[in-house]
Amino acid sequence: MKKPGVKDLYIGAVIINPPTSLTNKTGSWRVIRPVIDQDRCIRCRICWAYCPDAAILELDQPYEAGGKKYSITYVVNYDYCKGCGICAAECPVKAIKMIPEVEKL
Amino acid sequence: MSMNKVLEKKLLEPLSGNHAVAYAVRDCDVDVISAYPITPQTTIVEKLAEFVASGELDAEFLHVESEHSALSAAIGAAASGARAFTATSSQGLALMYEVLFIASGMRIPMVMALVTRALSAPINIWNDHSDLMASQDTGWIQLVSTNNQEAYDFIIIGYKLSEREDVMLPVMVALDGYIQSHTIEPVQLEDPEIVRKFVPKKKRPVTLDPEKPVSFGTLGDPDWYYEFKIQQVEALERAYQAYKEVSSEFSQYFGRSYEPFQILYGEDSDAILVVLGAHTGTFLKAVEMARREGMKIGLGVIRMLRPFPPEVSKYLSQYSFIGVADKAINFGSASGSYLTNDIATSLYLEGASSRITTYIYGIGGRPVKIEDALYVVRHLWRISKRLEEVPKKPVFVGVRY
Numbered sequence: 001m002k003k004p005g006v007k008d009l010y011i012g013a014v015i016i017n018p019p020t021s022l023t024n025k026t027g028s029w030r031v032i033r034p035v036i037d038q039d040r041c042i043r044c045r046i047c048w049a050y051c052p053d054a055a056i057l058e059l060d061q062p063y064e065a066g067g068k069k070y071s072i073t074y075v076v077n078y079d080y081c082k083g084c085g086i087c088a089a090e091c092p093v094k095a096i097k098m099i100p101e102v103e104k105l
Numbered sequence: 106m107s108m109n110k111v112l113e114k115k116l117l118e119p120l121s122g123n124h125a126v127a128y129a130v131r132d133c134d135v136d137v138i139s140a141y142p143i144t145p146q147t148t149i150v151e152k153l154a155e156f157v158a159s160g161e162l163d164a165e166f167l168h169v170e171s172e173h174s175a176l177s178a179a180i181g182a183a184a185s186g187a188r189a190f191t192a193t194s195s196q197g198l199a200l201m202y203e204v205l206f207i208a209s210g211m212r213i214p215m216v217m218a219l220v221t222r223a224l225s226a227p228i229n230i231w232n233d234h235s236d237l238m239a240s241q242d243t244g245w246i247q248l249v250s251t252n253n254q255e256a257y258d259f260i261i262i263g264y265k266l267s268e269r270e271d272v273m274l275p276v277m278v279a280l281d282g283y284i285q286s287h288t289i290e291p292v293q294l295e296d297p298e299i300v301r302k303f304v305p306k307k308k309r310p311v312t313l314d315p316e317k318p319v320s321f322g323t324l325g326d327p328d329w330y331y332e333f334k335i336q337q338v339e340a341l342e343r344a345y346q347a348y349k350e351v352s353s354e355f356s357q358y359f360g361r362s363y364e365p366f367q368i369l370y371g372e373d374s375d376a377i378l379v380v381l382g383a384h385t386g387t388f389l390k391a392v393e394m395a396r397r398e399g400m401k402i403g404l405g406v407i408r409m410l411r412p413f414p415p416e417v418s419k420y421l422s423q424y425s426f427i428g429v430a431d432k433a434i435n436f437g438s439a440s441g442s443y444l445t446n447d448i449a450t451s452l453y454l455e456g457a458s459s460r461i462t463t464y465i466y467g468i469g470g471r472p473v474k475i476e477d478a479l480y481v482v483r484h485l486w487r488i489s490k491r492l493e494e495v496p497k498k499p500v501f502v503g504v505r506y
Binding site: 003004005006009010011012013014015016018 | 210211212213273311318319320321322323325328329330332333335336339340
């Protein structure tokens, strides 16, 4: 399909039909992926708050770990996570590990 | 327009160029003014601050911390649908440099007054065209006034032109520091109600609006950027015809009109001297004096610098000898003059073989006396009579070696 040209695009690169960024799956940029150890996670919400791409999802999903019951679970949205590692660096209990996407880089 | 008609209107006011601009901004019912003071522009926004304080103009006056922010705030206001204005000079315009491209690239309709002044270093607050010329490639429409009436009129014309759907580009209106900005001339002010009828506020199809979200200032990767730039090229080309239509409508409303390029005493002349800005009057006087001595020299006045008017080459190609008076130095360029580079290129593309002599004058506010203008006109006449060679480098009028 021919991409829109000079005559088709709205002037000034203004996006008039948001949110087009959803179609841009930036997860493909990732070379290392964050993996959350749910048993270690204390549900402090710090990773969720720090993620620059809002790629940490807070799910209403109960979870039991180490005799504690949580009503929520954090998971990574790998469609948009770029693998920057901020969540792993900020996690106060080291519950997030960054794992290479490819065995040998 | 006949003098009688002017007097009938009874609205001639003695105004400095800066105050003429402020009155035009008031008469256009501008919504947002953001500015940072800089000499010699300051009295424009001072007057506007008075208008806002007295309630004469219902506008937001934003006091920002730099010119970079002044233009950025004006862009934001205009993107939200407001009619925005800012004004600056010299270093202020230089500090706006990156934002100038953002305004034109985002297709922001707005008007900025540029009160022309030399650029540092050395520090110089006086007039020349260094700031205007160095910003000619930023995608803005540039209108250059030659007197305070034109400064008033160009602000009004500027809003009409800028907000046209087939243009949607920012407009810079230049007036010369001190020679216009601080010099009082009679200016015919128009009835604000009629001015507002001429530049009505229309809701634009796309603005920043929480009810209907859009994104301004997005990323344009290699797959997309190019197309938006070509849209800009085409809009700037359309701006030329649009200007002519706006100017003609302005003339129906107010009885004054300005050609993008005007030739005076062209018919029987051996050479044409091209000028722009406030010294047009000085050079016109010199041309008229020289003509009385039998030197047939005409004057070409550029009032639209961007887009560069196509008729410049059409008219000038009829003459074998052309003089270009530029009040700025284009360091290290082919001709050493911004104006000559444009005129020479347009003539070459037209297939013309006219010879150009560049005269650099008035740098850093060096006074331009009638003798200086006469020196230029006589020099050009001697060239046209082949009594003197066409110099390969600019003639630096009045410099001490």
